[in-house]
Amino acid sequence: MKPSLVLIFILFLITGVSAQQIKYGTGNDSWNPDSLGNHRAVITVSGAGNVAKATIEWRRRDTHPELKDIWVVDAKTNSRITNVKAANINREQGTIYFEPTSGPGTYYVYYMPYQVEGRSNYPNAQYRKAQAGNNQWPKSTANAITAKLVRIEAINAMSSFYPMEVIATAAETKNLIKQHPQKDYLVFTEDRTNPIKMQNDLPQLWITKGLKNTFSGTASKGENYTYQLGIYPVKKDLNDVKVTFSALKNKAGKTISSKAFSCLNTDGINWDGSPLHKTVNVAKNKVQALWILADIPKDIATGTYTGTATVSAKGSASTTIQIAITVNNTVLADGGINEPQKQTRLKWLNSTMAEKNEVIAPYIPLVINEKIISLLGRKFTINQDGLPAQIQTFFTPEMTEISATPKNILTEPVHFHVTKPDNKDIKFKTTEVTFTDKQPGIAKWTSKSTSDSLNMEVNASIEFDGFVSYTVKFIAVNNIKLNNISLHLPFSPSASKYMMGLGQKGGYRPDSLNWKWDVANKNQDGAWIGDVNAGLQYSLRDNHYVRPLNTNFYLQKPLLLPTSWGNEGKGGIKIGKKGQAILADNYSGERLMKKGDTLYYNFTLLITPFHPINTDFQWSNRFYHKYNNIDTIKATGATLINIHHATPINPFINYPFIAHKEMRTYIDEAHSKGLKVKIYNTVRELSNSAYETFPLRSLGHEVYSPGKGGGYSWLQEHLGDDYIAAWYVPEIKDAAVVNSGMSRWHNYYVEGMNWLVNNVGIDGLYLDDVAFDRTTMKRVKSVLTQNGHPGIIDLHSANQYNKSDGFNNSANLYMEHFPYLNRLWFGEYFDYEKNTPDFFLTESSGIPFGLMGEMLQDGGNAWRGMVYGMTNRMPWSDGADPRAIWKAWDDFGMQGTKMIGYWVENNPVKTNNPDVIATIYKKDKSALIALASWAKEDTKIKLNIDWKALGIDPAKATITAPAIKNFQPAKTFSATEEIPVTKNKGWMIVVKEN
Incomplete structure (x- = not known):
């Protein structure tokens, strides 16, 4: 999108007045x-x-x-x-x-x-x-x-406004229209190098060129060629504008098939791989750009190929444009994507790359045995009505291994209660479950339940990572009044110790909860309930679900109240003990259904944890989160560099394609010195420096969110209105615009990641919040890990529990992405001083989901962080340098240790004070004990050590605290000695058999 330097351009007016030169x-x-x-x-x-x-x-x-x-x-x-x-x-x-x-x-x-x-x-x-x-x-x-x-x-x-934002005068426009009195609309042709930018005016350039029914251009063999048609209604609004194409032929009779051409604005492939057909309407006196994609065959002969593109609209005569494309002798193996200024990457918007649901390591293929589906560390049993009969996990409490002993998440099958006004449930007759698809990565099934008044149809699927999707339709056979439709999720008490969501910060589950829908203010439609090694997140949706905006923009595009679950505010969720279960009662209240009415009571599940914790990855991959000289970084002991945007090799937010040569040089040097490099790139907002800015604008609100405009001057001057201004970097004048949510831009994003892996050599992604869904994340992970590439992804989030973000928890909001992450960095506005251990565990550490994390806000709390294996990140926080702790890890030899957290009931090391907790990192004949205090004042504690479980002979054991800069002095303790613990601090103590 960046125009080349304009020195002097001369325009001649042709409206009857004397010619005037404008430079x-x-x-x-x-x-x-x-x-x-x-x-x-x-x-x-x-x-x-x-x-x-x-x-x-x-x-x-x-x-x-x-x-x-x-x-x-x-x-x-x-x-x-x-x-x-x-x-x-x-x-x-x-x-x-x-x-x-x-x-x-x-x-x-x-x-x-x-x-x-x-x-x-x-x-x-x-x-x-x-x-x-x-x-x-x-x-x-x-x-x-x-x-x-x-x-x-x-x-x-x-x-610069030149040439496509220099307006035609009213007289020039009127004169042009007057020359074509028979036309309801005018069609202008334009080259790809001059993206159409204005909606409310014709550019003077089109007056100068005049209205022509021809377009000619030059393309290479194999090129993703593009051109534009500008539609300008002059008599009435146009509805359902379409473009159809003939084949192009040369003089020798060789052809380019009509199937090689498409209109980006009307047809394509959606983000989920489904066909996309859009209706384009154009208001009178508005300009609509139609971008035409042309796939030029690689094996075609050189020469000029001619044919037609025909524009049509309901109730108006069609307009035929003569097309001539001269194919030169150059063959482009990559479609020309290395010249994105020619809009060759617009084809990426219709990409299906990595759409196939292939299993991604460390996950394993699904195994289906009748109605029992096994996946990594978990089992899912289907009831006759298609709903979950039982969900089990097999992760050890330490979360480092998968065991043979199951842990039940449910006390009984998940079920609906459909209650009539007499408070009696409708009794359904249920057919057997029928599998409709069985693949290594996904299994799908259906079931039908019938009654005299209401039928229930269940369509469900489970994927290899533990994501379960339910589409549940209730169809009225006759007019019926209902007292309630509710979904009961009966959790086992042992698998519902903690909770996060529905207005609850992460921590211990309350004894009771009564929650009501408030989509205008709260991004809340479900919760995670679980223990460290077994849990379930669920989300209530209907057939109109649209992913809302997040990260400061929730209130501008909030959740849609589900017609079924919300029921005009009558619905809600009650959680509390009932019998042997902790019951989540998801109710919707009374309603009338007329014969033939259909309500969608859809919901999704995520079975946690997703995989065992890879603690060795935590100890060996030490992040340096700043652009710097590589030798300087290597000297710190860091092994992985995160390159933020607004840096010399990644200047523009979420568009890392402009300085790619510089990025490649930097990454090659890092690789030669044994370091990995990841880059900042996500979907949420997009730099105005993107070459595709105006083609994307031509798609209406598909890619860019509607909004009030404003912001940085460039946005106001070139976009006009109807956008949301986002992040701006003053030093390089990089201004971003908020994306609308799920769109074809995610296809482009996946293709872009693939290009960066193969052409620039990136080792992964740093995500600063996420505005795409799990399907896109899965596709991204697939391309990042292709051909043995490491594909490391870490996710940063500021605490989303605030008004602008809709009072959601970061971990709850992004849990669907966790199966594909390697590390969390939940940073700004996470309070590491005032929050309790259960908050740390659920909201920040990642441990209940098979992940580990790092701290950010004010450098975190080093002592508390060590209980979860977390440090802060180099060199982000002043006064919180992790290098001394890294050295302590190396001196002890953290690689190969087994983490046994304070949450593990049979942890071999405990303290005599419940406010001072201990996590151990155990190996043969030694252990590192991390102590952290949540006591209200300085205290003293004693260690209660199960020497046999620790595998150490107490008679030969030494207990020492190594000197760690800004953390602790060197000290030696006896097994019975009281250890002083300063408020909000702790120790790292090495127990070793000599």
Whole structure:
């Protein structure tokens, strides 16, 4: 999208007036835009006088320019001139009178000055309002000197309006329409190098070229070629605009099939691999860009191929455009994707890469034995009605191994209660479960239950990672009044110790909970309930579910209240003890259903943990989260570099393709020195430097979220309105726009990751919150780990439990992604001082899900972090350098140890104070004991050691605390000695048999 430097462009007006030359250039960032704005006219005064007059034909796309201020600056003194008067200001031109303070010479007219308000990373440009000026000046304009327009300049090429944002005048547009009185709409052809940018105006360029029913271009063999059709309704709104294509033929009769052509705006492949067909409607006097994709065959002969593209709309005559594409002799093996400025990567939007549900390590293929489905560390048994009969996990309490002993999550099968007004349940007759698909990565089944008044249809699936999806339809056979439809999830008490979600921060499950839907304010539709080695997250949805926005933007696109579960506010969830179970009663309340009505009571499940913990990965992969000299990084002991955006090799947020050569050089050097490199890249917002910005805008709200606009000046000047301004980096003027949610941009994202692995050599991704679903995450993990690549993914999140994020828990929000992560970094606004151990365990550590994490906010708490195997991240937090702890790990030899957490009932080491907890890292004849205090004041504790379980002879044991900088002094203890523990701190103690 970045235009090449514009030196001089000349346009000739053809509207009957005398030809006028307009020159366009750039100022090479030679002035301060935050006061003067991004655009100016360079004018010269050749004569002497007290008043100069400049008439500037600026052809502005912004509305109401008469309301904006105009500043005139003397180029010689670089001083603003105070005596200025504007007259006849409109979008096409304006007249400015000013005092030429230095006499003859050059003057600058800044016609869109603004001032910046708001945070530096969320700025909002406020355009200065037009001033009345000095009413006493000038006394007369009769003898004003005529100033000559030399050129119009943008501050840089990125900000230039030329050529596609220089508007046609009203007279030019009217004259063009008048020339084609029979047409309901006009169709303009445009090359891919000039993306159509304006919706409300025609560009002057199209007036200059005139309306033609032809397009010609040059493509290479095998190229992902593109071109544009600009649709402009002039008589009425257009509905259901389509483009159809003929084959293209050359003189020798060789053809390019019509199937090689498609319209990006109307047809494609959705993010989930399903066919996408969009209806394009265009309002009168609006411009709609249609991007045409052409797959040029690799084995085609050179020459010119001709055919047609036909535009049609309901109730209007079709328009046929003659197409001529000259195929040169160059063969592109990669489709030309290494030249994205030619829009060759738009094809990625329709990619199905990694859509196939193939099993990804460490997971194993599903094994189906009648109605029992086995997956890594878990078993899922299907009841006759298709709902879960039992869910079991086989992870040890330490979470480092899979055992043969199951742990039941349920006390009885999951079931619906459909209650009539007499409080009696409808009795269903149920058919046997029928499997509709059995693959290594996914199993699908159906079941039907019938009654005289209501039928229930269940369609479900389970995937290799433990994700279960249920589509449950209740269909009214007759008119019926219902007292309630509720789903009962009966948890085993041993598998429901903790809870997270439904307004509850992570921690111990409350004895009772009564929750109601509040989608306008809360991103809450379910919860995780479980223990460290067994749990279940569930989410309640219907057939209209759309993933909401997150990370500060939830309130701008919240959850949709499920028609079924929400039931106009009557629904909710009650959790509490009932009989032998901890029952989650998901109720929807009374309602009427008419014959034929269908309600979708859909829900999803995630069976946790996802896999055993890989503690050795935690000890050996030490993250350095900053761009720096590689030798400097290696000297710290770090082994893996995270490259953030806004850095020299990854400058633009979520678009790491522009400085890819520099990135490749850096990664090659890192690899040569034994380090891995991961990059920041996610989907949530997208840099305005993306080459595809305006093609994506042409897709309406598919990729970009609707919004109120505003933000950084570039966004206001080039996007106009209807967007949400996101993160901005002042140093490089990188401005992002919020993505809309699930869209074809995720297909592009997967293809982009594949390209980066194969062409740049990245070792993985650093994700700063996630705005895509588990399907996209799975696809990304697949391409990142191809051909033996490490594919390491770590996820950072600020605490989402706040108003802007809809009061959701980060771990609960992103749990569907956890199966594919290697590490968590739950950072800003996580309180490591005031929160309890159960909060650490559930919300921050990742341990109940098979992960481990790191700390961020204020450097974390080093002593408490060690209980969960966490440190802070190098070099992110001042005064919290993890290198001393890394050294202590190496001195002890953490590789190969077995972590036994304080949460394990038979942990061989405990303390005599429940507020001081111990986790051990055990190996042969030695153990590292991590102690952390949550006591309200300094205290002393004694260790209760089960020497036999520890595998150490107490008679030969030594108990020492090694000196660790900023953590603890060196000290030796006896087995019976009281150990002093400072409030909020702790120890790392080595027990070793000599």
